[in-house]
Amino acid sequence: MELLIAFGTDDRKNLNDDHVGMAKYFYVYKFSNNKQGLAERRKNVKLKGDESMKHGDPEKAKATSSVLEGVDAIVGRKFGPNLPRISKKFVCVVARMEGVNQAVTAVRDNIDLVIEQKKRGEDRRHIVLKL
Numbered sequence: 001m002e003l004l005i006a007f008g009t010d011d012r013k014n015l016n017d018d019h020v021g022m023a024k025y026f027y028v029y030k031f032s033n034n035k036q037g038l039a040e041r042r043k044n045v046k047l048k049g050d051e052s053m054k055h056g057d058p059e060k061a062k063a064t065s066s067v068l069e070g071v072d073a074i075v076g077r078k079f080g081p082n083l084p085r086i087s088k089k090f091v092c093v094v095a096r097m098e099g100v101n102q103a104v105t106a107v108r109d110n111i112d113l114v115i116e117q118k119k120r121g122e123d124r125r126h127i128v129l130k131l
Helices: 058-067 085-089 100-109 111-119
Strands: 003-009 026-030 035-043 074-076 091-096 127-130
Touching: 003 100, 003 111, 026 100, 035 100, 035 127, 074 100, 091 100, 091 111, 100 111, 100 127, 111 127
Parallel strands: 003 074, 074 091, 091 127
Antiparallel strands: 003 026, 026 035
């Protein structure tokens, strides 16, 4: 099975410290046949409009979803109150590590968990990965 998995980052090296939807960039990796590689870099075109919107606003979830069209899973250090909305469309992976490369390795080593949750459709649950 081929999966596209997005990693939220601000500096292109580490996962961002804020909620994953607030990342400046998403590095999208293709996972297939026990291999992975960077497929593309996407700039997070944050919600245009009122910057005072609070975390958990449904419009923020829509904005993140639009940037990540075609992606199967999202990886970040933190997810906000929109986690239930985002989980209906993506497998959400909480990574308890700093580096993007560390997170890519952790996902690769646990790809069966990601596939299992993807198959659950809208009933999926988030995954927590540690070093």
